[in-house]
Amino acid sequence: MLNIKCPYCGDRSQKEFAYGGDGTITRPKLNQEISDEEWDNFVYLRKSPRGKHIELWHHIAGCRQWFKVERDTTTHEIFRTFKPEE
Amino acid sequence: MSQNFRLNTGGLINRDKPIEFKFNGKKYIGYEGDTLASALLANGIHLIGRSFKYHRPRGFFGAGVDEPNAKMQVEINGCSEPNINATEIELVNGLSASSQNCWPSVNFDIGAINNFLNRFFPAGFYYKTFMWPKSFWYRVYEPFIRKAAGLGVASLEKDKERYEHKYEYCDLLVTGSGPAGLASAYAAAKNGAKVILAEDKPRYGGTLLTDDVTIDNLSGKDWSEKIVSELKEMPNVIVKNRSQVFGYYDHNMMVMFERTGDHLEKKPKYTPRQRLWYIRAKEVLLSTGSIERPIVFGNNDTPGVFLSAAAKEYMKVYGVLVGKKPIIFTNNDSGYETAIEFKKNGVNPIVLDTREDQNSELINEAKDLDIKIKFSYAVIVAHGYKKVKSATIGKLNKEKIDFENTEQIDCDSICVSGFWTPTVHLASQSGNKLKFNDSIDAFVPDKSKQNEHSLGAANGTFTLQDTLKNSFNTGSEVSKNITKKDEKIQIPNTNERIYSAHDKFWCSPLPKGKHYKRFVDFQNDVAVSDIEVALREGYRSIEHVKRYTTLGMATDQGRTSNLNGLQLVANVEKKIVPQVGHTTFRPPFTPVTIGTIVGREIGKEYMPTRKTPMHHWHEKNNAVWVDAGAWKRPRYYKRGNENLFEASKREAKNVRDHVGVCDVTTLGKIDIKGPDAAEFLNRVYTNAWLKLPVGKARYGVMLREDGIVMDDGTTTRISENRYHMTTTTAQAANVLSHLEYYLQIVWPELNVNVVSTTEQWAGAAIAGPKSRDLLAKLFPKIDVSNEALPFMGYVEGDLFGVKARIFRISFSGELAYEINVESDFGLFMWEKIIEIGEEFNVQPYGTEALSTLRIEMGHVAGPELDGRTIPYDVSLEGLVSKKKDFIGKRSLAKEAFNKADRQKIVGLVPLDRKSSIPEGSHLVENKNAKLPNPKLGHVSSSCWSVENNNPFSLAILKDGKNMIGKKLFAVSPLKNTSIEVEVMSSHYVDHEGKRVRS
């Protein structure tokens, strides 16, 4: 069980969080002209990197804030956690 | 025979308290403080089980977690459990144990024929023999193997015991209370650190209980008692015995298993049997000690062969002799400690030392005590079937690969010491890549991946002085960094005997022409020859050898076998051990009961139960419950002998004819607030929201980005910047997370806040032609006319002094209202509705009637919004805005979603107007077509239409639009039905939606 530092609440056990996927994806703007391929990339395609990965986590059993975590996918080492705007 | 092998004095047992127990049906006496193993040995019982594969007689070998053989079926307080290590379970009155792995009995075991056929039972035997024919596996092979080789029997009774979980946080967790553990815990505690010290055994002290050492002029045992009592006094320290840290997980999450109940004769009520601790430690100090290595020789699995340190522990801790005529077979000085202990207790051992004649403090002491020592000697083979009777020993030649001469000597036990293996399991679990230490022929921890340090013997440090020095220092250093305190501690003076160098000898050679079985892994019955076969057959990687031969697997995890196995592979492969590498150690280090892992989360405690404020009313009125996630909802209210079908029909009919009331508290409710709330809803829902006036509700559908319908529900504009959203019961949590994601991550510029209010509001839906009359009586001050409160209208009112929200919305398709009050008044509201509604024939209705009503109206719900449908599929195209963008809109342009024959919701009625169509049935054109019969769609929801008095179903059907009027078959292979149906519109009742607006 990982130990994750919520940027709002501090250190908490993984049990309190939900994983939210790749944290580097930007949603296309509303009403943006976009090709089928670009849209499909946004909706479906995700990298599965070995090593450092920036991901989203949601403190569902806590402050209910979404935030970002930089984590090593092989060792589970967490390098930093930060607010989405940082 | 009564305790013939118990010494008259000595040991840490309580001789004033005899304890009666049973083994294989026979009664025996032991003492308080005994383990089941020590009590049996005191009674001279050595034959305790049969081996896993060859069914050879097996006896005790170790004295603690090192024990590979003594797995027993143990019954305490009527709770029967298999695979209990007899060396670890404490003796209590009434304990009853029996042997495993033997059938029909331990003394006569049919499977032992395997032993005489052992040339046919090579490595990989199971893989090779029971492969073919495949059909034999379940019918013939598996039942036979299970009967002959099973590892005990799991009880079929419900476990009545209580198990608990506990979470704890600390600065330092210290695993093991030997010298390293005590010193480091003490130093850290003195620095003010929050320390947990965990000891697996009932007694603290580890090797200090059995080694002849002094610390600051105290015996090891007295020193350990002094330190433990000081630690127990300190408020920042938790000291736990009977507690095994068995798992090392990510981010220093340690899992510990505490035996809280089994040793108590009368367990107080609510004391759990066992407790699982989740401990998050800033630092972990691994003081797990080391386990003695066996030396491999012929028939070394015969009962009466022990680890030498175990034999010493049985004498010093339990006052028990493992034999009265022991051979000590050693390659290092440890064997002499055991020999000296025997001698002190009046037994004359003979020591076979594989080394050449030499001197050390211990050897000289043994010589002074007139202990018979044979240098350059080894045990070749033990004789005796169910117990050691004699041994053939031999003088090793110079290269130690053959014998110069051999002789047979009488003995009743053989105590082996092949030096010490650090217990590195937890370090390895933490991700520490181990390194090989040549000077001790074993792996020790290398670089830490997590915040852990190994100390003392666990780190390959085998002298007390170095262990104490390093452990006090590490305890200080590590805690100082956390607490910023630096209390100086005087490192105590020690007195111990220094060992001379050990010999690398680990396996006796076979004399020419002899084929004695020499076991490496007792628990898994792996002999030297098995590993040799695996290597001959081409297995190279140690991980493959492990799986093929089962070396080092199961509950034993190679505690005594690992290094000898590696040594053997290295020898055959002409490599050195570090080149062979080691297999991965996995949690749990020792077996853990399933009960402990599950804890209190069993039965109805498996997950929380959510009850609405009206729950007890439903209960009193014969509600039959259905689970809706964690919620309990009335499925129907049983009257007399009604069944589900009859009751739900009655309830639904009453709604259509009069008025019904349904508890809708479980619907998800989200309060949405802020100046940008309208804009936000406009992006979340597929339809337009910018122009919804205050005091109006609107039905909305939300999609995922991939265009699939996520949820539906109504949202009401309560005031200028405040909305009340409802979600389905099932999706409430997901919708909230979804909204939070878009507000926090995607569009943080929107000034909107969302919060769940599901539990703040109790909800009751009143539905049916008489619902307006009822509402008028409930809220006499409000104008509830169709003009004042039209369909999708909202008004606030006063329900006999309670503030209420009234929504004119309908799920049943009837004229209907939903009333919300604060949860505390939910029951009050409900009872008022029932009381005042009496004159209108009000009846409560459950989820089954609710489904019937919505199905015959063609309203979609979970079974249609199943994560595979887009709005067009379920006739919600009218709600999809062409003008504005919203979440998931771009996906709706996908080619597949716009194909002419795209699936569509339809209604189905059986041609015979009688047969109910099972949900999940497949729709096919020809019921007799060749398989696979092309599937056109499936039945999603079924009901008995109370309006038309015949079955009606909703289905998702390919090209559904053009199928209306066609006849198909609804086939259910599960129910073995095939019903001819007619396809029709999904709106079976009131297609124009007149009633809701009436």
Ligand SMILES: [Zn+2]
């Ligand atoms: Zn938080």
